[in-house]
Amino acid sequence: xxxxxxxxxxxxxxxxxxxxxxxxxxxxxxxxxxxxxxxxxxxxxxxxxxxxxxxxxxxxxxxxxxxxxxxxxxxxxxxxxxxxxxxxxxxxxxxxxxxxxxxxxxxxxxxxxxxxxxxxxxxxxxxxxxxxxxxxxxxxxxxxxxxxxxxxxxxxxxxxxxxxxxxxxxxxxxxxxxxxxxxxxxxxxxxxxxxxxxxxxxxxxxxxxxxxxxxxxxxxxxxxxxxxxxxxxxxxxxxxxxxxxxxxxxxxxxxxxxxxxxxxxxxxxxxxxxxxxxxxxxxxxxxxxxxxxxxxxxxxxxxxxxxxxxxxxxxxxxxxxxxxxxxxxxxxxxxxxxxxxxxxxxxxxxxxxxxxxxxxxxxxxxxxxxxxxxxxxxxxxxxx
Amino acid sequence: xxxxxxxxxxxxxxxxxxxxxxxxxxxxxxxxxxxxxxxxxxxxxxxxxxxxxxxxxxxxxxxxxxxxxxxxxxxxxxxxxxxxxxxxxxxxxxxxxxxxxxxxxxxxxxxxxxxxxxxxxxxxxxxxxxxxxxxxxxxxxxxxxxxxxxxxxxxxxxxxxxxxxxxxxxxxxxxxxxxxxxxxxxxxxxxxxxxxxxxxxxxxxxxxxxxxxxxxxxxxxxxxxxxxxxxxxxxxxxxxxxxxxxxxxxxxxxxxxxxxxxxxxxxxxxxxxxxxxxxxxxxxxxxxxxxxxxxxxxxxxxxxxxxxxxxxxxxxxxxxxxxxxxxxxxxxxxxxxxxxxxxxxxxxxxxxxxxxxxxxxxxxxxxxxxxxxxxxxxxxxxxx
Numbered sequence: 001x002x003x004x005x006x007x008x009x010x011x012x013x014x015x016x017x018x019x020x021x022x023x024x025x026x027x028x029x030x031x032x033x034x035x036x037x038x039x040x041x042x043x044x045x046x047x048x049x050x051x052x053x054x055x056x057x058x059x060x061x062x063x064x065x066x067x068x069x070x071x072x073x074x075x076x077x078x079x080x081x082x083x084x085x086x087x088x089x090x091x092x093x094x095x096x097x098x099x100x101x102x103x104x105x106x107x108x109x110x111x112x113x114x115x116x117x118x119x120x121x122x123x124x125x126x127x128x129x130x131x132x133x134x135x136x137x138x139x140x141x142x143x144x145x146x147x148x149x150x151x152x153x154x155x156x157x158x159x160x161x162x163x164x165x166x167x168x169x170x171x172x173x174x175x176x177x178x179x180x181x182x183x184x185x186x187x188x189x190x191x192x193x194x195x196x197x198x199x200x201x202x203x204x205x206x207x208x209x210x211x212x213x214x215x216x217x218x219x220x221x222x223x224x225x226x227x228x229x230x231x232x233x234x235x236x237x238x239x240x241x242x243x244x245x246x247x248x249x250x251x252x253x254x255x256x257x258x259x260x261x262x263x264x265x266x267x268x269x270x271x272x273x274x275x276x277x278x279x280x281x282x283x284x285x286x287x288x289x290x291x292x293x294x295x296x297x298x299x300x301x302x303x304x305x306x307x308x309x310x311x312x313x314x315x316x317x318x319x320x321x322x323x324x325x326x327x328x329x330x331x332x333x334x335x336x337x338x339x340x341x342x343x344x345x346x347x348x349x350x351x352x353x354x355x356x357x358x359x360x361x362x363x364x365x366x367x368x369x370x371x372x373x374x375x376x377x378x379x380x381x382x383x384x
Numbered sequence: 385x386x387x388x389x390x391x392x393x394x395x396x397x398x399x400x401x402x403x404x405x406x407x408x409x410x411x412x413x414x415x416x417x418x419x420x421x422x423x424x425x426x427x428x429x430x431x432x433x434x435x436x437x438x439x440x441x442x443x444x445x446x447x448x449x450x451x452x453x454x455x456x457x458x459x460x461x462x463x464x465x466x467x468x469x470x471x472x473x474x475x476x477x478x479x480x481x482x483x484x485x486x487x488x489x490x491x492x493x494x495x496x497x498x499x500x501x502x503x504x505x506x507x508x509x510x511x512x513x514x515x516x517x518x519x520x521x522x523x524x525x526x527x528x529x530x531x532x533x534x535x536x537x538x539x540x541x542x543x544x545x546x547x548x549x550x551x552x553x554x555x556x557x558x559x560x561x562x563x564x565x566x567x568x569x570x571x572x573x574x575x576x577x578x579x580x581x582x583x584x585x586x587x588x589x590x591x592x593x594x595x596x597x598x599x600x601x602x603x604x605x606x607x608x609x610x611x612x613x614x615x616x617x618x619x620x621x622x623x624x625x626x627x628x629x630x631x632x633x634x635x636x637x638x639x640x641x642x643x644x645x646x647x648x649x650x651x652x653x654x655x656x657x658x659x660x661x662x663x664x665x666x667x668x669x670x671x672x673x674x675x676x677x678x679x680x681x682x683x684x685x686x687x688x689x690x691x692x693x694x695x696x697x698x699x700x701x702x703x704x705x706x707x708x709x710x711x712x713x714x715x716x717x718x719x720x721x722x723x724x725x726x727x728x729x730x731x732x733x734x735x736x737x738x739x740x741x742x743x744x745x746x747x748x749x750x751x752x753x754x755x756x757x758x759x760x761x762x763x764x765x766x767x768x
Contacts, residue, residue, distance in 0.1 A: 055439035101485025
């Protein structure tokens with residue numbers, strides 16, 4: 001397998017983007033990434049598109065072909081992949097394997113979702129198709145409810161508090177103030193988060209990531225091409241992907257996401273790194289409890305210690321391990337199919353030193369993307 | 385890139401399968417394929433699943449994880465891919481690249497769709513999401529209508545007749561009589577097809593593939609493993625994948641599917657073969673006109689000559705180039721996500737000599753799968 005670098009990134013604004021459809025969003029991100037790489041559409045040999053539910057969100061399947069067509073990637077192989085909210089990272093991984101294998105030399109991996117065309121109720125129902133429809137969703141389970149159960153047990157077993165969870169939201173909204181692409185530029189105090197209405201006890205409105213439109217794209221290239229074309233290539237040095245039982249009731253322990261642990265083990269092994277070698281991480285904070293569980297499952301702290309770790313400020317911009325410098329899903333926004341690629345964009349901006357006021361000058365960055373409540377997870381590690 | 389073989393196949397009955405859901409169908413095909421390969425679920429390193437619209441057909445996304453879980457493929461990377469009606473072949477191709485690259489040694493590629501849970505109207509609307517929703521479907525275009533336009537121009541430019549199209553249906557229903565997995569075991573005469581009601585002039589009910597539930601799976605392995613485990617490995621010697629404008633009005637010529645031509649060129653080149661070297665083909669006959677267009681675009685005859693070629697009996701079981709020995713989408717059935725893999729299963733059965741009364745003893749088989757009206761196409765070539 002060959003070395004692979006990211007040589008270009010593109011991102012749309014995240015938010016309620018009523019002037020766009022999913023295709024125009026994806027095309028914008030893709031063309032920005034191609035331009036950022038200093039190449040042209042004709043150079044792209046394959047496209048990988050992550051999107052969770054074109055069918056239910058915008059009544060459009062076959063998006064890989066539509067996006068390739070409208071972006072001017074003429075007649076190339078274009079592959080739509082889906083793994084619920086981890087669809088973006090899955091596109092990244094498949095694109096990575098395509099270049100690493102020598103099958104292609106330059107490919108684009110993109111992610112996009114257009115969620116705000118539906119009512120909040122319809123979005124919640126659509127997201128619930130990432131759970132086991134016949135065993136969970138049909139009985140009324142939605143994602144706030146599923147993560148609430150995970151949070152409750154985490155609180156019971158490890159003494160994690162609602163305040164510790166709220167600190168994740170406060171931090172991520174603070175970080176998003178420095179990210180021009182973020183959906184929210186609004187800080188919240190701890191008491192504002194704690195006093196926001198319960199969605200599913202103990203999860204409150206301000207513990208939850210929003211409904212978002214957006215797209216992101218990266219250009220991947222082989223070592224030879226990356227060194228020729230790019231002054232600051234960012235190398236993908238580890239890629240891990242695992243699945244697990246989709247239904248919570250099938251898992252041995254719902255305070256941990258096994259798919260994250262298995263994927264992380266693969267990525268660390270490939271990179272030859274340990275958790276302590278990672279300088280910053282973008283993790284899947286669809287709810288604040290998810291960030292705490294991720295910090296533990298990725299091996300940054302022992303199980304049950306993430307609440308304390310966050311409370312002590314270790315994950316803030318100036319902390320020992322900045323987490324979600326972009327604002328995370330929580331404040332940057334969570335257009336599900338785009339999220340994994342947007343995490344990769346943040347990794348690249350940070351490693352290049354292009355992340356403005358939020359730059360933490362890392363040498364290694366880990367990104368972590370989860371499908372549903374943990375039925376799938378992907379972990380990637382990058383270095384300069 | 386390494387040599388890759390198919391060492392196991394699995395297929396469910398195609399039809400209205402009300403006792404199954406999409407997961408049980410996929411699991412059945414997957415487990416049958418694993419058993420056919422003489423291995424166990426634990427040996428599978430990755431899964432690729434093709435399905436067109438879990439969201440709209442059965443309100444379930446995240447199917448790659450669910451299927452891996454229920455099939456006993458514990459914690460492995462599992463990738464759902466989608467390219468409308470070509471989703472199955474896309475799963476095959478991505479699985480092929482995974483093994484060819486050396487990333488994995490044994491993987492399963494599967495396809496599944498559960499379509500009969502919806503009304504015919506809702507199925508037609510769902511399939512129309514494979515067209516350009518905002519430019520075609522929203523104005524009432526559905527696939528019978530789109531293919532009818534292609535057929536009309538083909539008739540006008542090349543003198544193709546409704547009778548020639550009807551002969552495709554007669555042949556494919558005849559072939560399906562020998563396929564125990566086919567949805568229909570019912571022969572039709574030429575006049576029955578010609579007198580069936582128009583769906584979209586000149587396409588009639590009996591020119592159209594049915595609505596179908598079903599799943600198919602194949603096990604792919606590296607050369608080393610295939611030679612060790614399998615007495616009759618079937619080698620994948622060519623793989624091509626291309627996209628094109630999704631909307632018909634964007635294409636230069638709607639009597640040809642450019643994506644097919646580009647994908648075929650890639651596959652022939654990789655295999656080092658020409659169209660005349662192919663002994664039999666499974667092609668994408670969603671409508672009878674599609675089989676004629678495929679025969680031309682795959683290079684078996686000159687443009688415009690497929691009607692005559694079929695009329696002369698060249699594509700029947702005893703003809704020069706048997707086409708759709710399985711019964712094709714027309715009579716075997718067309719569970720969209722499963723179709724490309726089911727074509728691969730037919731190729732393997734034929735090359736092994738396991739296709740019973742329909743066996744034509746080929747040395748090389750080509751399979752061809754189209755997304756929508758040609759927004760994507762994949763071509764694979766196999767040999768003993």
